[in-house]
Amino acid sequence: xxxxxxxxxxxxxxxxxxxxxxxxxxxxxxxxxxxxxxxxxxxxxxxxxxxxxxxxxxxxxxxxxxxxxxxxxxxxxxxxxxxxxxxxxxxxxxxxxxxxxxxxxxxxxxxxxxxxxxxxxxxxxxxxxxxxxxxxxxxxxxxxxxxxxxxxxxxxxxxxxxxxxxxxxxxxxxxxxxxxxxxxxxxxxxxxxxxxxxxxxxxxxxxxxxxxxxxxxxxxxxxxxxxxxxxxxxxxxxxxxxxxxxxxxxxxxxxxxxxxxxxxxxxxxx
Numbered sequence: 001x002x003x004x005x006x007x008x009x010x011x012x013x014x015x016x017x018x019x020x021x022x023x024x025x026x027x028x029x030x031x032x033x034x035x036x037x038x039x040x041x042x043x044x045x046x047x048x049x050x051x052x053x054x055x056x057x058x059x060x061x062x063x064x065x066x067x068x069x070x071x072x073x074x075x076x077x078x079x080x081x082x083x084x085x086x087x088x089x090x091x092x093x094x095x096x097x098x099x100x101x102x103x104x105x106x107x108x109x110x111x112x113x114x115x116x117x118x119x120x121x122x123x124x125x126x127x128x129x130x131x132x133x134x135x136x137x138x139x140x141x142x143x144x145x146x147x148x149x150x151x152x153x154x155x156x157x158x159x160x161x162x163x164x165x166x167x168x169x170x171x172x173x174x175x176x177x178x179x180x181x182x183x184x185x186x187x188x189x190x191x192x193x194x195x196x197x198x199x200x201x202x203x204x205x206x207x208x209x210x211x212x213x214x215x216x217x218x219x220x221x222x223x224x225x226x227x228x229x230x231x232x233x234x235x236x237x238x239x240x241x242x243x244x245x246x247x248x249x250x251x252x253x254x255x256x257x258x259x260x261x262x263x264x265x266x267x268x269x270x
Contacts, residue, residue, distance in 0.1 A: 051087040058082070060154065065107070067150045067158040078114075078156050080105040096123035105156050116142045116155045116162075122169075131176055135189075137169040145195075145210070146202035163197035163210070181225030189217040194246075211244040211253065233264040 058080050065076035084101045100119030107114060120139035127134065144152060146161040173187035193213040202209050221236030237260040244253040 047092070048088070048090040050089075051085070053083070053085040056082040056084070060156070062154055062157060065110075065154075065157055067152060067161070074109070076110065076156070077108040078105045079108070080156075093126040094123060097121060103155050107156060114156050114159065118142070131174060133173055133175060135169070135171040135173070137167075139165075139167050141165045145197065146200070160201040163195050163200060163202060166194045166196070168192050178225070178227075180227045182227045183223045183225065185219070185221050187217075187219045189215075189219075191215045191217075206247075206249050208246060208248045209250070210247060211250050212246040213242065213244045215240060215242040217241075230267045231264060233262070235262045236260070 060078045060080065062076050062078070064073040066072070066074060068074070080103055082101055082103045086097075086099045088097045089095070098119075098121035100121075101117070102119075103114075103116040105114045105116070106112075118141045120137070120141075122135070122137035125134040125136075126132075141164070142155075142162050143165050144158055144161060145163045145165075146158075150158070152158065169189065169191045171187055171189035173185065173189075175183065175185045177183050191214070195210040195212060197209055198207050217238070217240045219236070219238045221234065223234045224232050226232070237258070239258040240256070242253075242255045244250075244255075
């Protein structure tokens, strides 16, 4: 039989935090979904800033909070506040977007406070018009992982089988448009994928079960565009070097690939 009496002082603080979050949201709701922009349509603007945020309080119930096999199931109530935010900016030399959500939950039966995050953003910078650019992106998520984890839409399910996953991407490149829609491009890209699964039950108690990943890529291509009346051709090449390591149990993995291509089109009629 469960004891439905008073929870610890920690539980009271957690519930107070959720209530305070709701109060803050009420006070700041009028500032949500604002934009600073000229009156012209967005597709015609070169300067634009828009942002918005929201809070979603909710109560949820799970009949199997740990995603355990039959005979080991435990139910759970959760009180949650999901704080969401987003922003987009467009300027002559930068275009960027960000979307994120943080879910703060209090698990009643376990008397525990849980935070789950899902955020990401990307941006393109122009260093020299019609020549030099930089793309960057990144994300941070808490994901359900592990060989024994079942697929679940409940953010608070199977806490011991969840890992924090981070990714970053950066790519400086040259892109130039020549006469009659012909283009050249040369790009380098670096990406990294990091899984923080220490302190979880993933991998049977292994400290770091999953490998992290790093990739280097280079690309070059040329497109003749409409340079010739009835013909168009493209040439290019690509190479990638990927390394996966960092696991306490899985082997180090290296993968390299390269390719080149050439193609042409010929118009029989106009």
